[in-house]
Amino acid sequence: MSARAPFFFLVLALIVVGLSTIYYRHVEIGVPLTPGEQITVWQVEAEISFTGNNGAVNAQLNLPRDANFELMEEFTASPAYGVHVDRDNSSAKVTWSKRHVKGRQTLYYQATYKEARSEPKPAKPMPVSNFEPWEEPYQSSAQTLLNDVFQKSADTGLLVRQLESMLDSEDQTVAMLLSRHTKTDVFLHLLEMAAVPSRRVGGLVLEDGRRNQSLVPLVQAYFNERWHLFDLQSNSLSPGHPVLIWLQDSPALLDVVGGNNSKIVFSISSETKSALQEANASFADNESFHFGLYNLPIAEQNLFKGILLLPIGALVVVFLRVIVGIKCSGTFMPILIATSFIQTELLNGVVGFLLIVSTGLVIRSYLSHLNLLLVSRISAVVILVIGIIVLFTIIAFRLGLTEALTVTFFPMIIMAWTIERMSILWEEEGGKEVLVQGFGSLIVAVIAYLMMDNALIRHWAFNFLGVHALIMAAVLLMGQYTGYRLLELRRFKPMTDHF
Amino acid sequence: MFNLANPFKLRRLGVMGMNQRNFAYISRYNDRSLFPNVDDKLKTKTLALEYGIAVPDLLGVVQYQHDVELVFEILQKHQGFCIKPAKGSGGKGILVILHSDENGYKKASGDYVSRDYIVRHVSNILAGLFSLGGAADVAVVEALIEFDPVFDGLSHEGVPDIRLVVFRGYPVMSMLRLATHASDGKANLHQGAVGVGLSIATGVARSAVQFDRPVTRHPDTDRDLSDIVIESWDRLLHLSAGCYEMCGLGYLGADIVLDKNRGPLVLELNARPGLAIQMANRLGLLPRLKQIEALKYRRTPTVAQRVDYVKTHFQ
Numbered sequence: 001m002s003a004r005a006p007f008f009f010l011v012l013a014l015i016v017v018g019l020s021t022i023y024y025r026h027v028e029i030g031v032p033l034t035p036g037e038q039i040t041v042w043q044v045e046a047e048i049s050f051t052g053n054n055g056a057v058n059a060q061l062n063l064p065r066d067a068n069f070e071l072m073e074e075f076t077a078s079p080a081y082g083v084h085v086d087r088d089n090s091s092a093k094v095t096w097s098k099r100h101v102k103g104r105q106t107l108y109y110q111a112t113y114k115e116a117r118s119e120p121k122p123a124k125p126m127p128v129s130n131f132e133p134w135e136e137p138y139q140s141s142a143q144t145l146l147n148d149v150f151q152k153s154a155d156t157g158l159l160v161r162q163l164e165s166m167l168d169s170e171d172q173t174v175a176m177l178l179s180r181h182t183k184t185d186v187f188l189h190l191l192e193m194a195a196v197p198s199r200r201v202g203g204l205v206l207e208d209g210r211r212n213q214s215l216v217p218l219v220q221a222y223f224n225e226r227w228h229l230f231d232l233q234s235n236s237l238s239p240g241h242p243v244l245i246w247l248q249d250s251p252a253l254l255d256v257v258g259g260n261n262s263k264i265v266f267s268i269s270s271e272t273k274s275a276l277q278e279a280n281a282s283f284a285d286n287e288s289f290h291f292g293l294y295n296l297p298i299a300e301q302n303l304f305k306g307i308l309l310l311p312i313g314a315l316v317v318v319f320l321r322v323i324v325g326i327k328c329s330g331t332f333m334p335i336l337i338a339t340s341f342i343q344t345e346l347l348n349g350v351v352g353f354l355l356i357v358s359t360g361l362v363i364r365s366y367l368s369h370l371n372l373l374l375v376s377r378i379s380a381v382v383i384l385v386i387g388i389i390v391l392f393t394i395i396a397f398r399l400g401l402t403e404a405l406t407v408t409f410f411p412m413i414i415m416a417w418t419i420e421r422m423s424i425l426w427e428e429e430g431g432k433e434v435l436v437q438g439f440g441s442l443i444v445a446v447i448a449y450l451m452m453d454n455a456l457i458r459h460w461a462f463n464f465l466g467v468h469a470l471i472m473a474a475v476l477l478m479g480q481y482t483g484y485r486l487l488e489l490r491r492f493k494p495m496t497d498h499f
Numbered sequence: 500m501f502n503l504a505n506p507f508k509l510r511r512l513g514v515m516g517m518n519q520r521n522f523a524y525i526s527r528y529n530d531r532s533l534f535p536n537v538d539d540k541l542k543t544k545t546l547a548l549e550y551g552i553a554v555p556d557l558l559g560v561v562q563y564q565h566d567v568e569l570v571f572e573i574l575q576k577h578q579g580f581c582i583k584p585a586k587g588s589g590g591k592g593i594l595v596i597l598h599s600d601e602n603g604y605k606k607a608s609g610d611y612v613s614r615d616y617i618v619r620h621v622s623n624i625l626a627g628l629f630s631l632g633g634a635a636d637v638a639v640v641e642a643l644i645e646f647d648p649v650f651d652g653l654s655h656e657g658v659p660d661i662r663l664v665v666f667r668g669y670p671v672m673s674m675l676r677l678a679t680h681a682s683d684g685k686a687n688l689h690q691g692a693v694g695v696g697l698s699i700a701t702g703v704a705r706s707a708v709q710f711d712r713p714v715t716r717h718p719d720t721d722r723d724l725s726d727i728v729i730e731s732w733d734r735l736l737h738l739s740a741g742c743y744e745m746c747g748l749g750y751l752g753a754d755i756v757l758d759k760n761r762g763p764l765v766l767e768l769n770a771r772p773g774l775a776i777q778m779a780n781r782l783g784l785l786p787r788l789k790q791i792e793a794l795k796y797r798r799t800p801t802v803a804q805r806v807d808y809v810k811t812h813f814q
Contacts, residue, residue, distance in 0.1 A: 325517065424628065429690060433690075482516070483518060483519070484506050489504045490503055491778075493503065494713055495514055495783070496509060496512065
């Protein structure tokens, strides 16, 4: 059938649009997939101090370029200094300058970092082949050491790790090398000899509440397709504390021209934030045009949080009716009942619903003797429902059942229509049909409520609008489903038994 | 709980499900603009008279509240009558008055009701209580049907009728619907009426169900259901086949009653006939529908040609 081609194209388009917006929201903007997701934000403060030489000063601080961290915001505090932050592809630095400086000076640089969502894959570095050999006998001792370790290791990773532990041992050769060079130097030299890409870096160990920290000299070695950090001197690395690589290859962290006794210390503090708020905040700052609900006032946002749950309810209703085959009165009514359950909580809602509807049915059966026209009878039922709700609320309040007060959240007209329809059903088809359809509606409403009240689903419905395109596609597809309903399989069971 | 039929086996047997009926037959063969032809009983009746389809006599129409007295005038000329909402669905709002005497007005169930009750019922109809969506309605007053005595002992407290599914003018399947105590005098299978599948070619009983489960005897009268034969079967086939031209719906349920004097009469047409007819016949509808769908012709065959086709090709 040719008429189905545009239909399936539409469904496909909806699915593609849905999935790609979800992908974009998650991967590009960083909206977390789960509601309560937290991220740690690190605030790093560098305090630079020096003594001015009574002349012009130009202080330059190299800034970190670590792909594992994302810079969120930065600022400087420095009285009467000209400040300039300079970033290009290869370097980042902040420069303070002042014409005339005298006496002790303190400059501050503060930056907030969060850990990058996905670890970037580093480009494979070129192995460095030509290194400066040490003078003898150190060079041959190093060679012996490396040969020894090389024999005992299966791959580069093990080689590097064994070299590291070797340098801590009491080995005589090692001791000889360490008499002339630092551990870090020996390690780097051995790595160079073994043609393992490596570099000397300065890292800042991030630990909440630390003050007066300085950069730790570290070694990065590249193997197994990523850089690994090694700390040979200070033993300050620990698995719980991430390391911000501040300096890389460039030796000078701080360069003060026109001052002396320069010193830099770092203070670190961490803060835990909602990943969702963080993503939205950073996104709102970066983009001039931003299609989303977050720019709306909070009241409207909350309204949409409710409205955007309706498609979830509709999906549940379509599924339960078309695929399962549950009978319920009306299509939209169970969804509306489910939305009021969200206000009342499930147990209160179900009890309140049953109480109001059954009381209403009893009184309505009396009303039916009064020979009223339809419009006035519906109106009478609406007034009746209000009366019942007022009555129940007052009784509940007197009894101290504050939870029962939430019955006021029930939409009046829905209750009135439910009672009206149920009572007509009762007169026409009998009480049994009322129970079947009433409980059908209630079951659908409860299932819809459970879906709509789920924290994860609420999070998705509001933060990933692409979900609604997917729901639309699913609803359209179910509209084409011509197979048997689940309950029909039960109904038609005797057919298969008798052939 | 999980006593489920194998869907592949059902498909092989050609059993049609609700989704397939709605999607592949009702939405394809029943143009929405034709629905009023069957949903409005007054319109159905007018059409039936134009096309020469036998229906119960129309005694009067109550359109306005102040016309309600009309029903009592009719009662003076006729023994009893039946009041229906023109736009009612599923048999809702039908009031049958057999006759009146000093006790009041006697309903089909044997209960007596007051004059006020009838007035209230008519104004309920006018207010749209029984019509879809609560739209204002009119009350149709019909002559009572004198039931053919062939059904004596078959239907309990209610009206037996014959439902035929007519597809593109071909009657494809049929069943006799018998009221039971459980169905409260109603002939709707989902309320507990007994459905007896009838051979579409001959009108002979094939099998019977109640509540979708096979039965062999009427639960109230204990009458054997297997020896039922409908006498005027050919007239019934012609009558139902003619409903296609009359209302234009491709997928149609025709409810026919047998009147003692006038023979088969079309009581009601249905644009969304249910699927229980398959249970009553223990036969899937799909093979027959597909067979009819495969027929190609330049001119629509006549009613007689279609009936002949059905009698030679279907059981």
